Amino acid sequence: MAPARLVDARNRPAAAGPPAHSPQWGVAVVLALVFGVGAAVARRPDIAVIGALFALIAVSVPRHFGQRHAPGLGFAPGTSRDAGTAGRRPVIFRDRSGDDDGPALLAVRALAPGGRESALIATAAETALLGVRVPLGGRRDLLDYRVSAFSTDLGICRDESTTGVLTALLQPQPEPLRRLPVPAALRAHAGSHHARLRGGGTDIRDIGPLRPGDDRRHIDWRATARSTDAAATPLVRRYLAPADAGVTLAIDSRVDIPARVAAWVDPSLDALRMVSSLQLTRGAAGSVAAAYAARGDRVGLLDAFGFGAPLRPAGGHRQLELLRRRLAALAVPSTSIQPSRTPAPAPGTLVYFFSPLLEPDAASVPAHWVRSGHIVAVVDTLPDPDPTGLPAAEAQALALLLATRAAVRVELAEEGIPVLPASNLRESIERWGLQRARSRTVPGGAR
Amino acid sequence: MNRVLRTAAPARRAPSLVPLGPGTVPATTLALVAAALLVAGTLPAAIATATGRGLLEWVGALAAVGAGVALVLLWPQHVTALVALLLLGAAYVRVGSVGLWTLPLYVVASHAVYVLLGLAAMGPRSARFTRAALREAARAAAWPQVGAQVLTVVVLLLTLWDPEATGVVGAAAGIVSACLLAGGALVASRVAGRPENPD
Numbered sequence: 042m043a044p045a046r047l048v049d050a051r052n053r054p055a056a057a058g059p060p061a062h063s064p065q066w067g068v069a070v071v072l073a074l075v076f077g078v079g080a081a082v083a084r085r086p087d088i089a090v091i092g093a094l095f096a097l098i099a100v101s102v103p104r105h106f107g108q109r110h111a112p113g114l115g116f117a118p119g120t121s122r123d124a125g126t127a128g129r130r131p132v133i134f135r136d137r138s139g140d141d142d143g144p145a146l147l148a149v150r151a152l153a154p155g156g157r158e159s160a161l162i163a164t165a166a167e168t169a170l171l172g173v174r175v176p177l178g179g180r181r182d183l184l185d186y187r188v189s190a191f192s193t194d195l196g197i198c199r200d201e202s203t204t205g206v207l208t209a210l211l212q213p214q215p216e217p218l219r220r221l222p223v224p225a226a227l228r229a230h231a232g233s234h235h236a237r238l239r240g241g242g243t244d245i246r247d248i249g250p251l252r253p254g255d256d257r258r259h260i261d262w263r264a265t266a267r268s269t270d271a272a273a274t275p276l277v278r279r280y281l282a283p284a285d286a287g288v289t290l291a292i293d294s295r296v297d298i299p300a301r302v303a304a305w306v307d308p309s310l311d312a313l314r315m316v317s318s319l320q321l322t323r324g325a326a327g328s329v330a331a332a333y334a335a336r337g338d339r340v341g342l343l344d345a346f347g348f349g350a351p352l353r354p355a356g357g358h359r360q361l362e363l364l365r366r367r368l369a370a371l372a373v374p375s376t377s378i379q380p381s382r383t384p385a386p387a388p389g390t391l392v393y394f395f396s397p398l399l400e401p402d403a404a405s406v407p408a409h410w411v412r413s414g415h416i417v418a419v420v421d422t423l424p425d426p427d428p429t430g431l432p433a434a435e436a437q438a439l440a441l442l443l444a445t446r447a448a449v450r451v452e453l454a455e456e457g458i459p460v461l462p463a464s465n466l467r468e469s470i471e472r473w474g475l476q477r478a479r480s481r482t483v484p485g486g487a488r
Numbered sequence: 489m490n491r492v493l494r495t496a497a498p499a500r501r502a503p504s505l506v507p508l509g510p511g512t513v514p515a516t517t518l519a520l521v522a523a524a525l526l527v528a529g530t531l532p533a534a535i536a537t538a539t540g541r542g543l544l545e546w547v548g549a550l551a552a553v554g555a556g557v558a559l560v561l562l563w564p565q566h567v568t569a570l571v572a573l574l575l576l577g578a579a580y581v582r583v584g585s586v587g588l589w590t591l592p593l594y595v596v597a598s599h600a601v602y603v604l605l606g607l608a609a610m611g612p613r614s615a616r617f618t619r620a621a622l623r624e625a626a627r628a629a630a631w632p633q634v635g636a637q638v639l640t641v642v643v644l645l646l647t648l649w650d651p652e653a654t655g656v657v658g659a660a661a662g663i664v665s666a667c668l669l670a671g672g673a674l675v676a677s678r679v680a681g682r683p684e685n686p687d
Contacts, residue, residue, distance in 0.1 A: 129506060150611055156502055157501045157503055160614065162616070164624050170507070170509050172505070173506075174502065
């Protein structure tokens with residue numbers, strides 16, 4: 042599986058605590074005084090020599106810890122593909138205080154979800170590259186870390202006053218989809234629009250110097266004649282590409298179910314790094330959005346069962362980036378309250394509905410959209426259930442749940458809505474596209 | 489970890505952080521080296537104590553060495569460093585009567601044990617140290633080393649001046665200097681409020 046794409050990373054650094062004084066220095070001073078006074082009272086020069094040695098120690102050790110080291114962690118660009126660090130992303134650790142009034146060691150103790158605490162001890166002057174395991178997607182606290190500063194003779198130490206947190210927004214890499222369905226059928230259905238890409242449309246996009254690949258029939262001789270270019274490079278008119286489809290990605294984010302069934306209820310299992318329904322939703326919806334946007338089509342987003350503001354269908358890279366952020370930040374809502382009205386996709390758009398199909402309304406809502414004139418495809422985002430280590434009672438509960446799912450699928454089939462598996466989206470979506478191209482049926486099934 | 493009931497043991501999980509650059513040293517290696525130094529420093533005294541005596545003395549002497557090593561390996565921390573240094577001091581008092589050649593051995597072993605266990609106590613058992621950090625710690629520990637070696641020379645000179653008094657004075661000075669270092673680190677860790685046994 043390709044490593045997740047980092048959409049955003051934020052670091053709340055650990056603040057340095059108050060400076061500490063050296064107990065070694067204090068003890069050495071006290072012992073030097075005791076031995077000195079004892080030698081004077083007993084008139085023993087050998088005791089005075091030992092007292093002088095402790096005075097020497099008191100002079101040599103640092104008295105206090107004046108440094109205010111504020112180490113920080115940040116994501117490094119790229120991914121590590123070293124052996125033994127698979128699935129880890131590099132993180133840079135460095136001391137950014139710039140206040141260097143003495144040598145110091147810094148101990149970073151970090152804890153990531155699902156991992157065990159580990160630490161790295163480095164000098165304040167060096168920059169270390171650390172590997173951290175990241176979840177497959179979503180907005181996650183990657184690392185809770187604490188930083189302690191030590192004098193190099195270990196005599197003085199100081200912990201930080203707060204804990205640092207490194208948060209990242211991760212989105213799975215899009216899967217390339219080639220044969221996308223429907224635009225031909227939608228052409229009369231949705232009306233045409235112009236993509237922001239260069240192409241063979243009728244509206245002019247820009248005029249520029251002739252480059253390989255430009256159509257020579259589009260050379261603008263008048264503009265070339267007016268040009269002050271000494272090389273007399275011909276200027277070419279370029280046109281906007283026509284694009285037709287509007288696509289709405291409707292998301293059902295009410296549950297996030299990992300593949301291993303035992304992890305549904307057992308929090309000790311490392312569910313963060315398992316393939317889950319929301320993770321499949323992020324990956325599949327991101328792939329569909331990237332494929333349609335690359336063709337110049339308009340793509341929007343709709344929260345089918347929540348109160349999230351819909352993203353109106355639009356084209357362009359900024360829209361795609363916005364979609365990626367929204368998809369990466371998908372999370373199960375904290376409330377089970379749903380809006381009373383079913384949200385409506387933008388008029389005339391093709392609707393992809395991403396759902397694990399565990400609730401009865403997962404069939405009624407897309408059926409409602411079909412009746413209001415949309416072409417709808419349901420993408421099944423439930424990962425293949427892994428019943429390893431499941432007790433008998435929970436196995437029966439799983440069988441009941443799967444029966445409910447089967448009923449939902451039957452209901453969808455009766456409405457003529459295709460169900461595409463998210464785990465094998467590429468093949469299934471291409472097959473569906475081919476079927477639509479051949480059948481030329483009325484959009485939305487039998488109506 | 490529950491070593492008796494394996495099923496109660498927590499699931500083995502990967503560490504949260506892994507240094508991607510080469511050349512780091514795990515804390516476990518430092519604890520192993522400290523244990524080896526402790527054996528080198530205390531075993532001669534244990535053998536000298538038990539030689540010519542019964543089985544019970546042999547078992548007792550070797551058990552003391554084994555207990556010190558187990559302590560160092562299981563709980564590398566400042567308190568353990570203090571106990572290990574006291575063991576080394578007691579060994580010096582026992583072997584001190586044999587010959588002054590043991591004093592440098594004691595000083596080197598005690599300071600190395602102190603530094604290694606102090607470093608190992610800075611993080612959990614899975615902590616790793618960069619080479620630069622170890623180099624800096626060794627450089628900083630060199631100053632107390634120099635002080636301890638000066639102490640050795642002073643005790644040697646005192647031996648020549650007053651042979652009867654210097655045995656006790658030299659041993660006491662060595663133990664106090666070592667305890668000074670370990671006690672300082674212990675207080676520092678207490679001040680910072682860190683748990684003594686991170687694992």
